[in-house]
Structure formats: structure tokens, C-alpha cells
Amino acid sequence: MTALVACDKVDLQNGEPCYRIALSAPRANALEPGLLTELHEALDALEQSGIQKALIIGGRNFSTGGDVGRFFEAAQARRAENYADVVVPVLQDLIMRMIEMPVVFASAARGAATGGAAGILFASDLAAAASDAFVQPYYGVMGFAPDGGWTALLPELIGAGPAQSWLMANHRLGALELQRLGLVQAVDAAPETRALELLSSIETASALAAKSMIWNGARLAQVRTGLDAETAAFRKLIGRQETLSRMTEFLHSNG
Structure with a gap:
């Protein structure tokens, strides 16, 4: 791996090992092909290690999602679908692997x-957030279709109605609102330390038993179908003139 993703092992307070995956890519950890490839390599190494707890951290920003600039360049060259093909399915597979793996992820x-x-x-499975953390979809701003599980996974977690209204209104939800929804278990000035404490506090076998029963075969199949539908919808919308115009406006206003 390169500097895009760094991995090491840390010991939890209870003595268990924890596999730490740190995102350290340019442009606020934008999800471009190199970073996504290295994240999959990190999960490969995690599987080979046999460690059953893992922590994923970012920097000042966890990740700003897909790199709009690179999608814009691809769209200008009439290769938007080609670029989407090396980003979106790879992200979808990453999400699926995290749900399926017998690992407690924080x-x-x-x-x-x-x-x-x-x-x-x-x-x-667990998350801690700093007070400045926020989640916002941005899909309508760009003219993109949702990916990363916004329609395939999020409705399972918070309900279809709240997930749809979040996407449609492009709300920016802060750490406390994320905690209220159950997407974050703790808000702390040192979220990395707090996440490790959360991992240390749970009994591994019990947590993994719960995870395997909640994410049973039927639910996993439903999520996989939903992720594939997101990929198809993203590919359908990314090459439109309307999407190119929206990306142009966004990059101009943020340039």
C-alpha cells in the first residue's frame, strides 16, 4: 500500500488486537480508484490477520466521497460511464464486504x-464522531444517483421515509443528529480514542453472533440487489448533459 491508506495493529484496553485502517489520501480522502483499491487491500490484510475488530479513521475530513473534478473531466471527455465503472462498483463491493465480514467495524x-x-x-457496526462531523448526500446538487448504500442500506438502519427525505432535501446532519438516528454511538472531541473504547467494551463473540443474525442471508441479498441497482442508476445519470452542467456549476462556485 501507499500513503493513501495506512494500516497497523493496536491493542485495545481489554488486551484484544484491533486492526486500524487510516485514510490519508489527497483532496479530503476523495473516493477515487487508488484509494478504493487500497481499502480493499486493507480488508484483504484484515481477513488474513484473523483480527476480529477494526477501526477506520480519516483526517480532518473523514471523506468527501466521489471526486467531482475527476467525474467532470471524464464527462467532458465523454467517458463518464467508464470512470463510474472503476469507482462505484468498487465502493459498493467495499460496503458489502464490511457488512458480511465476521469483524466488528468501528x-x-x-x-x-x-x-x-x-x-x-x-x-x-459502531461509530464515534467529533462535534464537527456531518453527513450530507449532495446527489441532487450534482444530478448523480445515490451510491454507497444510501438507498440499499440506510433505509434498513433508519427507515425508508427518513432516508428518502434526507436524500431529497440534501440535509446536512451533524454529529448529535447522527447519534439520535443511531448511526453514531458517541460524540467526542477525540473520536478515534472513543471508538477504540467502544470496541473494547463489547464482547466479541456476542457482537459477531448478533451481526450474523441481523445480517442474515435474506437481508444480505436484499442489500446486494439494492447496491447493484444504485450502480446501474448512477451509470445511467452520470453521462447526462444536466449532470455535466450541475458539476460545472458546483466546481465553479467552489473553485
Whole structure:
């Protein structure tokens, strides 16, 4: 792996090992092909290690999701669908792996977790957030279809109605609201430390038994179908002129 993702092992307070995955990519950990590839490699290494608890952390911003600039460049070159094909399915598979793996995942979030990057939080079993952390979809702003489990996974966690209204209104939900929804278990000035404490406090076998029964075959199949539908919808919308115009406006206003 390169500097995009760093992995190491830390000991929890109860003496158990924890596999730590740190995102450290440019442009606020934007979900571009290199970072996504390295995240899959990190999960490969985690599986090989046999460690059953893992922590995912970012930097000042957890991740701002897909790189709008790179989607814009691909769209200008009439290769938007091609670029989507090396980003979206890879993200979807990452989300699915996190749900399926016999590992208790915790995430620690600061700043933005936007677009598809929010799926990493949705797929985590536990999460801690700094007071400045927020989640916002942004899909309607760009003209993108949702990915990362916003329609495939989030309705399972908070209900279909709240998930739809969040997407439609493009609400920015802060740490306390995320905690109220049950997407975050703790709000703390040091979310990385708090997430490790959460991992240490639970009994591993019990937690993994609960995870395997909640995410049973029927639910996993439903989520997989939903993720595949997100991928198809994203690919359908990404090449439109309307989407290109919205990306142009967004990049101009944020440039």
C-alpha cells in the first residue's frame, strides 16, 4: 500500500488486537480508484490477520466521497460511464464486504462524510464522531444517483421515509443528529480514542453472533440487489448533459 491508506495493529484496553485502517489520501480522502483499491487491500490484510475488530479513521475530513473534478473531466471527455465503472462498483463491493465480514467495524469521523463515503459509516457496526462531523448526500446538487448504500442500506438502519427525505432535501446532519438516528454511538472531541473504547467494551463473540443474525442471508441479498441497482442508476445519470452542467456549476462556485 501507499500513503493513501495506512494500516497497523493496536491493542485495545481489554488486551484484544484491533486492526486500524487510516485514510490519508489527497483532496479530503476523495473516493477515487487508488484509494478504493487500497481499502480493499486493507480488508484483504484484515481477513488474513484473523483480527476480529477494526477501526477506520480519516483526517480532518473523514471523506468527501466521489471526486467531482475527476467525474467532470471524464464527462467532458465523454467517458463518464467508464470512470463510474472503476469507482462505484468498487465502493459498493467495499460496503458489502464490511457488512458480511465476521469483524466488528468501528469508524471515527471528523468533518465531512459526504456522498458515497457515508456508506462506510452506514456499514460500520459502531461509530464515534467529533462535534464537527456531518453527513450530507449532495446527489441532487450534482444530478448523480445515490451510491454507497444510501438507498440499499440506510433505509434498513433508519427507515425508508427518513432516508428518502434526507436524500431529497440534501440535509446536512451533524454529529448529535447522527447519534439520535443511531448511526453514531458517541460524540467526542477525540473520536478515534472513543471508538477504540467502544470496541473494547463489547464482547466479541456476542457482537459477531448478533451481526450474523441481523445480517442474515435474506437481508444480505436484499442489500446486494439494492447496491447493484444504485450502480446501474448512477451509470445511467452520470453521462447526462444536466449532470455535466450541475458539476460545472458546483466546481465553479467552489473553485
